[in-house]
Amino acid sequence: MIPIKPLANLPTHDVTNMPPHLGDQDLWGGDAVLRECVLREGGGKAEAKFALFGKRMGAVEMFEKADLANRHEPEMKPFDRYGMRINQVAFHPAYHDLMAMAIENEVPNFAWNNPGAGAHVGHAALTYMFSQVEGGVMCPMAMTYAVVPALRGTSSVNEEWLPRLLSTTYDPRDIPVFEKKGVTMGMFMTEKQGGSDVRSNSTKAVPIGTATGMGEAYRLTGHKYFCSAPMSDSFLTLAYSEGGLSCFLVPRWTPDGERNTLYLQRLKDKLGNRSNASSEIELQDTWGVMVGDEGRGIRTIIDMVQGNRYYCAASSAALMRQGFIQALHHTRHRSAFQKMLMQQPLMRNVLADLAIESEAALALTLRIGRAMDEAENDEGASALARIGTAVAKYWVCKRAPGHTLEALECHGGPGYIEDSIMPRLYREAPLNSIWEGSGNVMCLDVLRAMHREEAAIPSVLAELEAARGGNASLDKAIEDLSAELAASEDLELRARRVTELMAITLQGALLVRHAPNAVADAFCASRLGARWTGAYGALPAGVDFDAIIDRATPN
Ligand SMILES: Cc1cc2nc3c(=O)[nH]c(=O)nc-3n(C[C@H](O)[C@H](O)[C@H](O)COP(=O)(O)OP(=O)(O)OC[C@H]3O[C@@H](n4cnc5c(N)ncnc54)[C@H](O)[C@@H]3O)c2cc1C
Incomplete structure (x- = not known):
């Protein structure tokens, strides 16, 4: 990037004693402590990757994208021009560029794509470098990383979602999972009457067919007071089924290719983290599949x-x-x-x-x-x-x-x-x-x-x-x-x-x-x-x- 050369002599005064532009940062090569800690804790095998990422991520261009993505906040587009529900959120192109940068560099899935020594250490190193530049994009990246262990026990869900969670392709299209090259996931647990105390959740889940339990389909009705990254392809949530508080995966699209009945109510006007959309949503007979054992929802989602x-x-x-x-x-x-x-x-x-x-x-x-x-x-x-x-x-x-x-x-x-x-x-x-x-x-x-x-x-x-x-x-x-x-x-x-x-x-x-x-x-x-x-x-x-x-x- 060519730095803009400023005019230092103004008509009324010379500009002095002002710092020069900081310029590109090398977030890996320039950080002796990070390098030392990562190597010590077993993350050395991906050193070359981190070195490349640290240079790319620390470039002025990335900081500028971060600035743009935060100044031009996401906008809710609940309906199309003909009054049809579409539940969209429109983001500035800089947000999408940052999402692509993260996913193409395995920020959400390095730990799972590179298991063994250094997996989570490496994930933390990538997170550490990315988060220095932008925090909002890291919300869906963190959830996409964290959801993987929670899905493992439910084979049908895992088979469909895991390969796409591990993908390095950023695919922002709002289409059914089976058509996607890569996905992101979020979670909504918090309700108005309780966030920390999730047992106070009031959302209900009833089975669609006669079969119940893990891997079976349900319809969920209730509200969620916080749902960040609402353009994620699916979400883990908690709802009461007959057997107690259970965990469900709720996708934006149902398996038969229909838009799920997941209603975005509004976006939160937040103190910070402004590039990231955080929303309130309502669920009305919303399609979901049970993840983990019935009544063990907290145990399942706690991994995430x-x-x-x-x-x-x-x-x-x-x-x-x-x-x-x-x-x-x-x-x-x-x-x-x-x-x-x-x-x-x-x-x-x-x-x-x-x-x-x-x-x-x-x-x-x-x-x-x-x-x-x-x-x-x-x-x-x-x-x-x-x-x-x-x-x-x-x-x-x-x-x-x-x-x-x-x-x-x-x-x-x-x-x-x-x-x-x-x-x-x-x-x-x-x-x-x-x-x-x-x-x-x-x-x-x-x-x-x-x-x-x-x-x-x-x-x-x-x-x-x-x-x-x-x-x-x-x-x-x-x-x-x-x-x-x-x-x-x-x-x-x-x-x-x-x-x-x-x-x-x-x-x-x-x-x-x-x-x-x-x-x-x-x-x-x-x-x-x-x-x-x-x-x-x-x-x-x-x-x-x-x-x-x-x-x-x-x-
Ligand atoms: C920007 C943003 C995005 C968010 N995105 C999501 C999301 O995507 N999905 C989602 O599910 N949630 C999301 N949340 C919600 C967040 O996780 C909750 O707000 C948080 O867990 C706290 O819950 P609460 O707001 O109900 O507060 P409360 O549970 O009412 O807690 C209020 C205060 O009381 C304290 N407290 C609670 N219990 C006790 C106790 N037993 N003893 C002493 N003190 C206690 C808490 O530490 C806190 O300080 C988001 C929140 C924010 C701000």
């Missing part, structure tokens, strides 16, 4: 939820990384009070603190990715993947909005202006913390994992033990965590405290074992020290700021 939760952690880590890159660029090229901002001691403190948070977020996310990769053959890894996903979803997503705000503030006024990418990142940041299980719900899920899986706590403690002796503050924090876990009273009341301690000790342990001393020491001295308030830029004196910032600087 778990994948989406993992995505949330990876994408929040990505927001931190891109926020840091933008803040670094601005402060490197802007001076105030006779010094470049980046040379001001207090700004160095903020930047270094943002860098260690970002590295800790990525290290934890990719470690959980490896546990997912090893889960099939290793009980400890399976337990760590289960509890660790909830811990990472809670903590990484919880830390992202503050991180993004601080990166925005590094820009001063221009950070608040839409021309910069920062307002978009800022609006995106709270979302991962809300959907797929809001903060409290995630912490309660950590307790659930602790109680239901014997190996859950031992898997966390084993991870921590591997770093014991490496840092006194970490050792003390591990003791604190053990004491919190040993005390059985008021556990629900303390669920955030317990989850936070698990998250920061796991992050500390990973950094102590694998990161340079400068990063690990600063993390432990702040996050695991006595006076940490959570605000950025309060690292103690003695921290090696140069080493931390150099490591995080794109090279």
Whole structure:
């Protein structure tokens, strides 16, 4: 892309002290921490692919498409010109380009197309690079990734949908599945009266024929208050059948090639994530096929939820990384009070603190990715993947909005202006913390994992033990965590405290074992020290700021 050369001399003043355009970013080659973490956690076999993707995805052109897709929001087209129901959503061409970019590069299906070591780690790496540029498209990509395990048990559904979910062809045509080259999938669980509490769902399902249960056809009636990516080819949902709350696949088209009776009511006017459509829908005698066992709907759909939760952690880590890159660029090229901002001691403190948070977020996310990769053959890894996903979803997503705000503030006024990418990142940041299980719900899920899986706590403690002796503050924090876990009273009341301690000790342990001393020491001295308030830029004196910032600087 040829950069636009601006006119620097205006009639009234010369433009000075303004940063140059950031230009193309190399999201893989320029990110030493990402490369290190991916290789360490077993994702090295696809290094060449990641290198190519990182260059393509970080190009200015992609950031421009992301900007366009968010400025020109999706528009609902429920009817055609003759008054016929078509339930369409029209997107800007940039949105389709980004969808094609994601699907052609296996963002939603790398893990399933490349099983074994590095599968989920690689998926997280692709997600991390893509999410730095655009979050809205990642919603259908995350759901398309996450749905695969939920379909596995229902062979008829799996046979039809799986090959198309694993396809690298973006096929946006609104036509029946059997005519499509590739598909995307969404989910709608949330109803008006309950999102976290899905047992309060009121949608009903009645069998079409005499046969009932897994793989059989039903008609669903009810409403869903949130349905993101409503142009997806099908959705998983929950509805009450005679045997209890069950999971159903609801396609846009019925198997006999008719448009399904799925009625888009309106699109949500959202704080952020604006390139992605999120809708309200009604189901009236809508065709659906039962997935999984009757009455075990939550058990079936939870596999999809778990994948989406993992995505949330990876994408929040990505927001931190891109926020840091933008803040670094601005402060490197802007001076105030006779010094470049980046040379001001207090700004160095903020930047270094943002860098260690970002590295800790990525290290934890990719470690959980490896546990997912090893889960099939290793009980400890399976337990760590289960509890660790909830811990990472809670903590990484919880830390992202503050991180993004601080990166925005590094820009001063221009950070608040839409021309910069920062307002978009800022609006995106709270979302991962809300959907797929809001903060409290995630912490309660950590307790659930602790109680239901014997190996859950031992898997966390084993991870921590591997770093014991490496840092006194970490050792003390591990003791604190053990004491919190040993005390059985008021556990629900303390669920955030317990989850936070698990998250920061796991992050500390990973950094102590694998990161340079400068990063690990600063993390432990702040996050695991006595006076940490959570605000950025309060690292103690003695921290090696140069080493931390150099490591995080794109090279
Ligand atoms: C942009 C966007 C897109 C979305 N897309 C989809 C989609 O595609 N499909 C879909 O199904 N849903 C979607 N959702 C819905 C989302 O998953 C829910 O909003 C979320 O799970 C929370 O449910 P709720 O809104 O009913 O809040 P509630 O369940 O009412 O929760 C409100 C608050 O109470 C807390 N809380 C709940 N239970 C407890 C408890 N026992 N103890 C303490 N605190 C508790 C929660 O953590 C939360 O902070 C979307 C939401 C947004 C914002």
